[in-house]
Amino acid sequence: MKKVLAMPQSLTGARWHYCPGCGHGIIHRLVAESMDELGIRERTIGICPVGCAVLAYDYFNCDMLEAAHGRAPAVATGIKRILGDRVVFTYQGDGDLASIGMGEIVHAASRGEKITVFFVNNTVYGMTGGQMAPTTLLGQVTTTSPFGRDKDREGYPMKVAELLSTLEGAAYVTRVAINTPANAARAKKAIKRAFEVQMAGTGFSLVEILSTCPTNWGLGPVEAMKWLEEKMIPYYPLGDYKVKEAQ
Amino acid sequence: MEKQILVAGFGGQGVLSIGLFLTHAALLEGHNVAYVPSYGAEMRGGTANCIVTIADGEISSPLTDSPAQAIIMNQPSLDRFEARVQPGGVLVINRSLVERMPQRRDLTTLELPLNRLAEEGGFGRGANMIMLGAYIAHTGIVNVDTVLGSFDKIFKGKRASVIEQNREAFSFGIEYARAHW
């Protein structure tokens, strides 16, 4: 019988700890498939965030390192500056990257660090139980914005891809989503391209991936995908924000 | 032998350069040396000073509150350090910027009108080297002829014309000391 689907080599096969309907599993797989297809597993070093993906080192079948909250881009910088021929990626959530780690991500992008960042935006702090994230939408209820996010009280949601695309050092910045098979296929293309941009030495690359958190949103997995489409995409439009050609 | 020399004046008078030069010269003579510049709030503007230690044995404390000799470039430095020099010590004073001369009678006081000499000799920026030349020639703390031969080493990396100008100022100081002290 012909095998049509197999576990990517770049995944260990360990059982996810993620909640049902969580987007992390899909995104892990897209990253792992891209690594397999590019043949880079054995020279890739990944960095996990603090957040739901803190245990990603159990899943990616390559050298992995777990960083302090928000500091993954600095850790990645330290590695890449020493091992310039390796492929270095960080995998970060919205609290990690866009709140406590905003300094590190902005400067890594500005310096044009040749690293790749997978930024998972699901509008909440997942691991700590659904608190407000910098990307929480206006009106969205979380445990620390119980009356809904109010622009006058909590300010506006942070548009990371737009923000980083203004920086000279950023070579490839794009936003994708995983709510439909077609979008997931586009997401994988972007992930692969981001790795390629790093390998070509063009500069910093970041893929913002709109994802779901059914548990903390209080929705079922299917409803959550719908919520992503109806609420998130209008505020966080998909598409390329920066594409710098290789020199 | 262990001698500690304090150099003090305004920032910009070449106080630290005097200290560094002396340290370097003593090192080239084979002594143990230590150089501690004034440090902290005093670094910018205001006063500058440094302590040079020259010893035959191991130097314990590179710091001191009672130097054996002091090169004083202005009045505030004299006011501040006069009392600290060891009894029987040496005070070398830039008379151009000091109005009130030392009260102490247990010190050897040497003075020279440094700013006037520098102007007359055309050593606008080398005044500190006149002071140093006079001081070394008179005290023999390091051998003055060895020092004259070491300018290229001590000023390594500087332009030849700059080195020459410094050597001339230094010699000018030697002559002043021999004629007046």
Next chain:
Amino acid sequence: MKGNEALAEGAVIAGCRYFFGYPITPQSEVAEYLARRLPQVGGVFLQAESELAAINMVYGGAATGARVMTGSSGPGLSLKQEGISFIAEAELPCVIANISRGGPGLGGIQPAQSDYMQACKGGGHGDYHLVVLAPSSVQEMMDFAIEAFDLADRYRTPVLIMSEGMLGQMMEPVEVRDFVTPAYEKPWAVTGCAGRKPNIVNTLHLPPDELEARNHVLAAKYARLQAEQKRAELFMTEEAELIVVAYGLLSRVAKKAVADLRAQGLRVGLVRPITLWPFPDTFLEACMPAARAFMSIEISMGQMVEDVRLAVNGRAPVDFFGRIGVVPSPREVRDAIEDVAKRRGLA
């Protein structure tokens, strides 16, 4: 050579090729020296956007197995503590220099030894220690930098070099050492998993038994360091009735005061801790038979004195003399020692 330059060149001699740092007075000279020097030897100097980023670059860099370093001063070290805790837990070798200044708060850039507690008693969260070396001369700035990298690799631990700003500014002749070729295998390093199983550098241990086991591993290492690496210099301690304890540049001022007082007939000696952690309590112990009193002299309001008291353990009185923002002069130190000697009936 200047103290700060000797320290920086010592790192280069030790095979350190990577420095990540953030400007802060009076440490900036170390960074400036390495910014020029490291590219000459094929290395990388990177000015980080913050102290936090700098220490995390070190975390990543050390994880590759390379010899990496950062430096800072008091307030910057405070910011770095989170990263230092991670590095200690992950057992990554690296060297951190504290060219210290006075605190608390912004404090000032004057001489101080008031980061002793921060360096020796944790600083960051969790049960960990740094090896802390305290040079007292420009030569030692270079030698301890070289040694620090060796200790870091040998024990897989961050090593902190504690220097006063004034020692960094001071100039003394230095015998420049030969270049070292580091010879430590680092099978744990993350370098890409070609030909082996993936390596994971991690500090998260959610199962309670796993966390406790990790802490036992670290504790065993710290016990080994305490058994093997306590260091101190003894000066005129034979039959000394009063033992003065001082470290760093200040120990040299104390040395002069002790020598002067000995010449006057006072039976006083000096113990100069070289390792602040592990604290060389065994050296104080060795002075116990003759010693009737101890005294800690510091450029602080009294930090190391607590370790002296622990070492003496109630068997003799322990006094303290300290100033902040100035290195006390030999005369001040001598007066302070004499004062204690009188008070304790030794003079």
